Amino acid sequence: MRLFKREAIRNFFQFFSPDAGRVEVEELPGLRSAWLKREVRVRVLLPPGYLESERSYPLLCLNDGQDLEALRFVRVLERLYRKRKVSHFITVAVDAGDRMQEYGTAGRADYMNRGRKAGAYTRFLLRELVPLLRQQYRIAEGPKANAIAGFSLGGLSAFDIAWHHPEVFGQVGVFSGSLWWRSKPFRKDAPDADRIVQTYVEKSKAFPPLRFWLQAGTDDEQADRNNNGIIDAIDDTLDLIKALETIGYDRKKAIRYVEVKGGEHNPQTWGQIMPDFLQWAFPKRATNK
Numbered sequence: 001m002r003l004f005k006r007e008a009i010r011n012f013f014q015f016f017s018p019d020a021g022r023v024e025v026e027e028l029p030g031l032r033s034a035w036l037k038r039e040v041r042v043r044v045l046l047p048p049g050y051l052e053s054e055r056s057y058p059l060l061c062l063n064d065g066q067d068l069e070a071l072r073f074v075r076v077l078e079r080l081y082r083k084r085k086v087s088h089f090i091t092v093a094v095d096a097g098d099r100m101q102e103y104g105t106a107g108r109a110d111y112m113n114r115g116r117k118a119g120a121y122t123r124f125l126l127r128e129l130v131p132l133l134r135q136q137y138r139i140a141e142g143p144k145a146n147a148i149a150g151f152s153l154g155g156l157s158a159f160d161i162a163w164h165h166p167e168v169f170g171q172v173g174v175f176s177g178s179l180w181w182r183s184k185p186f187r188k189d190a191p192d193a194d195r196i197v198q199t200y201v202e203k204s205k206a207f208p209p210l211r212f213w214l215q216a217g218t219d220d221e222q223a224d225r226n227n228n229g230i231i232d233a234i235d236d237t238l239d240l241i242k243a244l245e246t247i248g249y250d251r252k253k254a255i256r257y258v259e260v261k262g263g264e265h266n267p268q269t270w271g272q273i274m275p276d277f278l279q280w281a282f283p284k285r286a287t288n289k
Helices: 002-016 065-071 071-084 118-136 151-162 194-200 232-245 267-281
Strands: 024-028 041-047 059-060 090-094 149-153 173-177 211-219 255-264
Touching: 041 065, 041 071, 041 211, 059 118, 065 071, 065 090, 065 267, 071 267, 090 118, 118 151, 149 151, 149 194, 149 267, 151 173, 151 194, 194 232, 211 232, 211 267, 232 255, 255 267
Parallel strands: 059 090, 059 149, 149 173, 173 211, 211 255
Antiparallel strands: 024 041, 041 090
């Protein structure tokens, strides 16, 4: 009984300590990308106890890292750690440059030639940043637990990168993704045609070992190009889910869709729903901190 009480007291003080759940934020200095031909601001968020530990951790790559503060990401993450709702992982937040050109679908610019540098951004991430992170931090081997996520155009980018590189990422989070990305201009007679991501998923003969977390808000926008009473942001997301199911993904096992009532196209909504994504991607397990 005495040992039980001592252990309970120790856990109590660990849980309510000011340092409990503390995330350490480091910035990679002077990171210049040969592929993007610019300096890229990158921040690395280390989980509690990282500096005292010798273990390796899963990785979350986050597009639009410049929105960390607006998302209240660190506060959200520390709260989840304190409540022991998620396993420990490393987050790398990458600030965007020219979003309209660097985000998109690699090798497939849209009909207005947007996304021309999406391939360069993918190569920066996979050939420059991730290898550097593996040199400097203890990143777990294997893609299964690693995730990439993004918002709007950054969500489109995250999906495209994960889809084509499942050897690096096994999970992807898409917040209000720009899944309207088209190869041809809008046509009234075929309002849902020519969407790049839905098309290449539907035509895919591959079956990447991926899990998908997809979110849309009922107030993401007002546009309804096919006049079916459902806004395009939701329609495009649901159509992507249909495409994934068509080629064989099990919705119960591999896909989570979150529709936020009243959710808008902004970091406030994405920050509010962030705990759902993080608990889905990095669930608390008995063997993990």
